[in-house]
Amino acid sequence: MLSHLFKLIWNKKRHHTLLMVEIWVSFLVLFGVMSLISYNFKNYVEPIGFEYENVWALDLNKNQDTTAIADKLHIILQKIRSYPEVEAASRMSSNSPFSFNTSNGSINYKKTSVHGDYYDADDAFIHTLGIKPILGTWFSQSDVVAKFKPVVINQQAKEGLFGEINPIGKIIGDNQKVVGVIGNFKAKGEFSDNRPCIFNLIDDKYIFNKVLIKVKPGTDANFEAKLTKEIASVAKEWTTEVSYLTDQRQNQHNLALVPVIVFLIITVFLLVNVAMGLFGILNLNIAKRREEIGVRRAMGATAGNIKIQFVGEMWVIATFGVLIGILFAVQFPLLNVFNIEASIYWMAIGLSIVVLYGIVTLCAYHPSRQAANIQPAMALHEQ
Amino acid sequence: MIKLSNIEKVYQTSNIETLALNNINIDIKKGEFVSIMGPSGCGKSTLLNIMGLLDEPSNGTIAIDNKPVEKFTDKDLAYLRNQKIGFIFQSFHLINDLSILDNVEIPLLYRTSTNKSRREAAKEALEKVGLSNRMKHFPNQLSGGQKQRVAIARAIVGNPEIILADEPTGNLDSAMGNEILNILLQLNAAGSTIVMVTHDENMAKKTHRLIRLFDGTQVS
Ligand SMILES: Nc1ncnc2c1ncn2[C@@H]1O[C@H](COP(=O)(O)OP(=O)(O)OP(=O)(O)O)[C@@H](O)[C@H]1O
Ligand SMILES: [Mg+2]
DSSP: OHHHHHHHHHHTHHHHHHHHHHHHHHHHHHHHHHHHHHHHHHHHTSOOSSOOTTEEEEEEEOTTOOSSHHHHHHHHHHHHHHSTTEEEEEEEOSOOTTOSOOOEEEEEETTEEEEEEEEEEOTTHHHHHTOOOSEEOOOOGGGOBTTBEEEEEEHHHHHHHHTTSOOTTOEETTTEEEEEEESOOOTTOTTSOOOOEEEEEOOTTOOOOEEEEEEOTTOOHHHHHHHHHHHHHHOTTOEEEEEEHHHHHHHHHHHHHHHHHHHHHHHHHHHHHHHHHHHHHHHHHHHHTHHHHHHHHHTTOOHHHHHHHHHHHHHHHHHHHHHHHHHHHTHHHHHTGGGOOHHHHHHHHHHHHHHHHHHHHHHHHHHHHHHHHSOHHHHHHTO | OEEEEEEEEEEEETTEEEEEEEEEEEEEOTTOEEEEEOOTTSSHHHHHHHHTTSSOOSEEEEEETTEEOTTOOHHHHHHHHHHTEEEEOTTOOOOTTSOHHHHHHHHHHTSSOOHHHHHHHHHHHHHHTTOGGGTTSOGGGSOHHHHHHHHHHHHHTTOOSEEEEESTTTTSOHHHHHHHHHHHHHHHHTTOEEEEEOSOHHHHHTSSEEEEEETTEEOO
């Protein structure tokens, strides 16, 4: 039966080319959107690796002020830490979690190198963000020994540079001594990829303009106002801005999800069009092929045989379109396009096949059932 | 083999009611060659369709091998059409998108059979009708007589016991028509039961029995 269907489609291939091209294009668009969704989904299931609830990011803008900056910063940090509402406060580089700033480059150990994010942070950082080292400890000023600067790397950097070797005490880059390893650190939110990163210790001379503050649950805008006023009293020319990490996280999510949603809407629109086209072609086909249906019924086809034939023909047509589509799609994992894990592309190919055959079956089912219900004598009479 | 009792067929279209068959009683015995004659529109095709289980009568009963078919499901009927009956239509009804060979294979598609056995049986049937040199052609590349012979090959490919032929020679010249009749006579001699609708008295004379219809009623 299958070879019969192939023959039937093959003999009418000119007639079906447009449909095959439509299915081929749909497959590719579907593959695109499925890759995007799989990519985001795969990222999403990886935990971000830190706690952001009740954490505020304080931006200190010094404007034109150049006098005694370090002293003022020192006083401000002391004051922040002295409030009962504050559980922990930590200085860091401006690329704080969920911010739109980035700083990255290579991280090297002997001949191996990985590309990752650079962060500067102080010893209180893990308390502010609820991070627990999985190897060694978080750094502190006491780790500054001789010419070595203590650093902490994350699991991804450890795997990239050291594999199974214990990295604690190893010297990487220029005189950076690994004192600890943390798990994931996905600073741009759940939908960002799980990248390697390295933390450098901030010393007391470091001019920072970002403070992360972990406040007690229930702390509100009143405290925020009190805080900004206090800072203004120390440094009159400065401006301070407080953002909540929960809000910033939402912004990052929107940034990741909006393109997915737009692409998804376009794809759905395209697929609805293809589905309607399929439906129309099938209805037309069945009207034109009543004679054939009558003949087959007269020769012993059951209603079920007719239904399977028409659905099967659509599957065969879809298979031609999908096969050409797969030929294109497999280039992405094989050529490692966009540096995305191959498994994501394979998953997208699989999902696209399932969705496409699902649509084809859905569209073919109803007209095919109608075809099966045509009475053989009626079908033959009209000729 | 086929027994029709008190068959009545009414076609109901929007506001006209056509009585296409009225009180038909026919018993066709195994091995018979029966012809049906009558003016156009008298219900010959309708009768043949009912015998071939392609249509249901409005009243009356049909029995195949003494089994009444009223309670048969769609599957049972399809099985009977497939195994027992070979249909030759007035207007060939070949599928234009399939080669001659593929057309002839169709009845076997609805049986359990292998590609190879189907192929072989179809070739054999085409040989019987003298068309083995046209297997790869498509229906629109054949003459009317050739098409009719393909239709015969398709009807006999599954070795059915009964062949129902609706004016198999209607569209052909007399030489071609006689050739077709000879094929049917040979099949009958080999054991097939045949019911043939015809307009040709001479052809009817060569069969065992003649049934005449007039306006849906059996007149002889
Ligand atoms: N599907 C149908 N719907 C309505 N009327 C029909 C239908 N099929 C046949 N008829 C009517 O039934 C009558 C018998 O038709 P049928 O086709 O059996 O005639 P016939 O004897 O085969 O004619 P011909 O020699 O021209 O082939 C005709 O009056 C025809 O119009
Ligand atoms: Mg007729």
